Amino acid sequence: MSATFRAASGGRIDRGRPLHFRFDEHDYTGFAGDTLASALLANGVHLLGRSFKYHRPRGILAAGAEEPNALVTVRRDGARVTPNLRATQVELYQGLEAQSQNRWPSLELDLGAVSGLLSPFIPAGFYYKTFMWPRNAWQRLYEPKIRAAAGLGRAPEEADPDTYSSRFAHCDVLVVGAGPAGLAAAAAAAASGARVILCDEQPELGGSLLSEATVHSEAVIEGEPADRWMANTVRTLAAHPRVTLLTRTTAFGYFPHNLLGLNQRLSDHLARPDSGQPRERQWQVRAKEVVLATGAIERPLVFPGNDRPGILLAAAARTYLNRYGVLAGSRAVLVTACDAAYQAALDLHRAGISVKAIVDVRSGSADGVLPEAARRAGLPIETRSTVIGTSGRLRVSAVRIQRLDASGVPAGPARRMGCDLVLMSGGLTPSVHLFSQSRGKLAWDESLGAFLPAQAAEPVRSAGACRGVFSLAAAVQDGTRAGLAAAQSAGITVAAAIAQMPPPETSAVGILGALPLPRGIRTGKAFVDWQNDVTSRDLALAAREGFRSIEHVKRYTTTGMATDQGKTSNINALAIVAAELDKAMPQVGLTTFRPPYTPISFGSFAGFARGELFDPVRTTPMHDWAARHGAVFENVGLWKRARYFPRQGEDMHAAVARECLAARGHCGLFDGSTLGKIEVVGKDAATFMNRMYVNAWTSLAVGRCRYGILLRDDGFIYDDGVVARTAEDRFHVTTTTGGAAGVLALMEDYRQTEWPDLDVWLTSTTEQWAVIAVQGPSARRVLEPLLEGIDISAAAMPHMSVARARICGVPMLLMRVSFTGELGFEVNVPADFGPAVWQAIYDSGQKHEIAPYGTETMHVLRAEKGYIIVGQDTDGTVTADDAGLSWAVGKSKPDFLGKRALQRPAFASPYRKQLVGLLTREPQCVLEEGAQIVSTPQRAAPEAAIGHVTSSYYSASLGRSIALALLRAGRARMGETLYVAMPDGDIPVQVASPIFYDPQGSRLNG
Amino acid sequence: MLLIDCPYCGARPELEFVYGGQAHVARPRNPAECSDEQWADFLYWRDNSRGVHAERWRHTHGCGQFFNALRDTTNDHFLATYRVGEAAPALERVARPRT
């Protein structure tokens, strides 16, 4: 198809570089520099999609980020499918493939349009009204149907193969928007010596200047043609060593302390991106000062039938003509509420488009400079008139024009005027999105009919059209002013005089809300929010139904809630609600602006944090050995821990049973390196430990260990672990794997803020030690051949002792401790020696049938002994006494963390939950952890649980199941039969001591 | 993301810090002398200020030090940061009227 709607000359496209592309099933040609939207218009394609709710044919409304209608899916391959892109922002490349959305079976014949016929039955809030009954039909029936019928694009189903990069940056002045004000601001700040970042969402710097005519332009800046000023300014900035220019970069979010998120698109515009090239880069820019030069967005006019393809914003049609050399139609009607839009009619007229009428909906006589110029050019102006309807199935073919009577209501004969293009302008809305995101206050300017930036909350300035300074000369002056002031505030000595702020201008003041309708005639739908299909009637209905706050109206009607966040609709919606409620605009309030300004890909936020880089992985020194020996790993926090070591044909149950029997019968080998380790050192180390832990530490002799319990000051168990006193002024404190960081933070908190007078130092040594637990009756015989300079006989090294010596020639901290109830040692060696020492112990253990075991076996062995695991058998409401550990508490100490709390009467209640053992009546039945315990079987009425199962395993050593539980008044219930309530019936259990194996503890002394 | 001025290291992004709750809540010197109510006050009762709030931060992924800060909870501006043991500085609110 040939491009028949391209002007003979003009525009910024490269006519020497034709590009072929495909939209739905058709092939087209455009030029380098086109967007998908401009290229489609150049091919005469106006129908781009179907509307969300009514499936009405829709075309292109705008030329930029505010586009609500022309959403397309761009597909590169099976995985690279991007839905919901605005065709107005998709840069054309050779071979681009795009598809329309929300239509079935085809764009021209869409069966969903039937819902348009049902539209009288789809009023505002219809989701809430219609689908309330029957209750579960919403989930099963209505919602899936609605989602299938109404919809935006589909997300790709394959994993995203592209890479996304991220970067932090700092600057003196960040300028957002490279239109006339932004360019001037960046130039002024840079000339003063500031480090400047200038970003703009478009591929080219220039903003609105890019929409000025490239031939016969009257636009002038500082005495030279605007085009030349723009080129010179951009060239100067590009050559400046302290300036970073970012095109295709959207400032999407404004976060506290002047942190802005920028999304830079690096390869979406390329026909064939280099492999490995990131697709996008997310910048986090911390700016000393920010200048917002984000421009303004033209408002549509709200009149019946204002949504047909071929009805565009006036400024958009001007952009298509001047920037892309595209004629959006051949016979145009302009409907306007401001003088500024006359420029579009003049430009179109000069390009040979027949301007059939300019319908000026204002009450005045349109005698400004631009209307006068239009009159001189012979363009027919219909003052005090309005459009009351349009026709045309897939594209507008006519409008109906009616004059306004003295009271401003359409009356008298209506005229039908044929056309294929309708341009509308309701005036300009300053883009205050980012300013509002920065928590800056907006103020309603009555004379401008706009919300403008007022009190700032961050070091930020607005310049140009985004604060109502629309004219070229004033915007440039305002930009220069803001750029200099920002540089000065950033601490730079600014030589140039800083001008006063130019006042906002009324040249683009238009009309807010819906245009008046003739009395007594039912007119068509007048759309306010194109993307969510919200009409003026929907909003009026919401107000009549009692919605007062704009936030409620928004949620009820869904106005402004689509992917465009109401860029073209919010102010009109607000005005309609205000009129209906007979309130002033600021009284109704403005909905909150939230990031992102335009939709941002998930990949951009994920950045490098994907796959292996999603989360760091911690492995122990012996990890590779375990992997080589077939370990199955489990995640414990960020750690990978060996869970069990299955042999040929073993499942977890069989492997754990074998490992348990090996540890109890001969010798087991366990990697305990993940345990937290904190070195507590200093003259006051014992005093510090006395105040932190419940135990009495001053009485602990050097060379001895003790099981320590750490409470919070509220009296509940926070952590536990073996503590070894290795010198008069030195404790080796171990913590749970998951609690290590928290315990160190808690210790540091008290050391730094409560007892800064104590001479004590804390160092995390978790990663410095490899910890190898050798447990079982043969443990001593396994270790002895490897040791130098130490006697580990029962007499020389009793249970709970610690010593320094050497193993395999390397330094070792040896602790005789046990988390299994067997004779046990923990060999601590510098981490790098871990694998070699582990291997040596393993080899030495071969003649003693040594078996490596994992965390699952460790859990069973400790549960057989009733040793708690903090966080599993405790839950933050368990005291040391609840857990049966009151023997460890140094009651005569004057103070320790949690001591005062323990004196609360509630903690002395006999009805507290206490740790007990449970034995199922059926020995092979293994309870479910977390299951609830009740006292009466076969309850007629629901009964409150009196406890719950915290740990439950099958014990191979005992040949039956065992469980630990927290049970109200548990220690007083020994021998009682209780019931664990499960969905398929009660399981009878007997309350027992939590120590199931070797209750005398004699095996420890082996 | 807030920018927090560690009194030991200088300004660093929030992700290096951990919040530590309200500042200047001293643990009673002799807890045994506290009534249950006093102890509960110490443990659980905190201000929920609208405006200036004295609070603790720890530069966990930096120097590891706890310090105190005055932050305006209405706009997240830090008015001052200071070391443990120092008194909260007198407030000279820096207004930033800008457009």
Ligand SMILES: [Zn+2]
């Ligand atoms: Zn620091």
